[in-house]
Structures are given as C-alpha cells and as structure tokens.
Amino acid sequence: MYEYRVIRSDRRTLALEITRDGELLVRAPRRVTDRQIQGFVQKHGDWIRKHYRPKSPVVPFSDEEAERIKQKARTLFPLLVDEWAARMGVIHTGVTVRMQHTRWGSCSGKNHINLNALLVLFPTQVLDYVIVHELAHCFEHNHSARFWKLVETNMPDYKQAKQWLKEYGVEFSRRIP
Numbered sequence: 206m207y208e209y210r211v212i213r214s215d216r217r218t219l220a221l222e223i224t225r226d227g228e229l230l231v232r233a234p235r236r237v238t239d240r241q242i243q244g245f246v247q248k249h250g251d252w253i254r255k256h257y258r259p260k261s262p263v264v265p266f267s268d269e270e271a272e273r274i275k276q277k278a279r280t281l282f283p284l285l286v287d288e289w290a291a292r293m294g295v296i297h298t299g300v301t302v303r304m305q306h307t308r309w310g311s312c313s314g315k316n317h318i319n320l321n322a323l324l325v326l327f328p329t330q331v332l333d334y335v336i337v338h339e340l341a342h343c344f345e346h347n348h349s350a351r352f353w354k355l356v357e358t359n360m361p362d363y364k365q366a367k368q369w370l371k372e373y374g375v376e377f378s379r380r381i382p
Contacts, residue, residue, distance in 0.1 A: 278322035312342035334366030
C-alpha cells in the first residue's frame with residue numbers, strides 16, 4: 206500500500222495526483238468514505254506503480270553549487286542554441302538562463318529562448334531535445350502536428366529524451382533552494 210494524503214473538497218470525483226515534490230495525493234468529494242478512497246487507490250495501483258516514486262530526502266543545492274550551475278549554463282547554452290539554430294535554419298533573438306522549478310524551457314512570441322540552468326546537469330541528448338523543442342517554437346508557436354514533425358525531423362529520437370525529463374527531471378528541480 207502507498208502512503209498518500211487525502212484532500213476533501215466539493216469536487217464530484219476522485220482523482221490521484223503526484224505533486225512536484227513527489228507526494229501522492231487523493232482528491233476526494235466530502236461524501237466519500239475512507240474505505241472508498243482505499244479501494245480507489247488499490248484499483249489504480251498499476252498507474253501509481255508506473256508514475257509514483259516515494260519522496261526521498263532532498264538535499265538542496267548550496268548557493269555555491271547553484272551559482273556554478275548557472276554560470277556553466279550561461280556559458281554553454283548560447284553556443285548550443287546558436288549551433289542548433291543554424292542547423293534548423295531559424296533565427297532567435299537571444300537566450301536567457303534561469304533556475305526554474307517547473308519549466309525546462311520556453312520560447313517567447315519574439316523568439317527569445319529561455320532555458321533552465323539545471324539542464325546543464327542532464328544527458329546531452331536531453332539538453333539538445335529541449336533546445337530543439339524551443340527552437341521549433343520559432344516556426345510553430347504551438348504543439349501542433351507540424352510542430353512535432355519539426356522536432357522529429359531535427360531529432361528523430363526525441364521521445365527518449367522527453368521521457369527522461371518526465372521520469373528524472375523533477376528530482377533535480379526539487380533541489381533548487
């Protein structure tokens with residue numbers, strides 16, 4: 206059985222959620238009994254086993270570590286973005302690097318690329334995927350089929366990197382002080 210926290214509200218249905226901090230939540234209507242909630246959790250055991258990793262102790266980056274990570278990213282990322290932009294035939298308006306809890310990257314409407322400094326700690330393929338993803342937004346400012354075709358054309362194995370981010374990325378963002 207899994208450790209979980211129940212949040213009761215005026216909602217109509219039961220729902221499972223895994224928070225950014227790795228906590229398993231059950232959102233439940235006020236009228237649902239504890240026994241019904243336990244049954245719901247058991248019924249969704251396969252989903253929980255696939256997606257849930259019990260919280261492990263988090264050791265935040267020290268201020269010095271965080272600064273080193275940001276500095277390395279600020280040096281490396283503009284070079285990589287320029288390299289990928291040239292390959293893809295796209296023009297961007299600059300690169301900003303920040304430590305972020307929830308986003309790996311973004312592309313503004315003016316084609317300015319923002320990247321999470323933590324990417325510098327990830328496998329090269331994952332960093333390249335995020336860069337390609339954001340540069341593809343310079344052509345398509347959405348996640349349409351054309352957008353994903355652009356990503357795939359430039360990085361045929363992008364799905365592996367996307368999956369890595371989904372599985373392991375949160376462990377890094379939890380360490381941001």
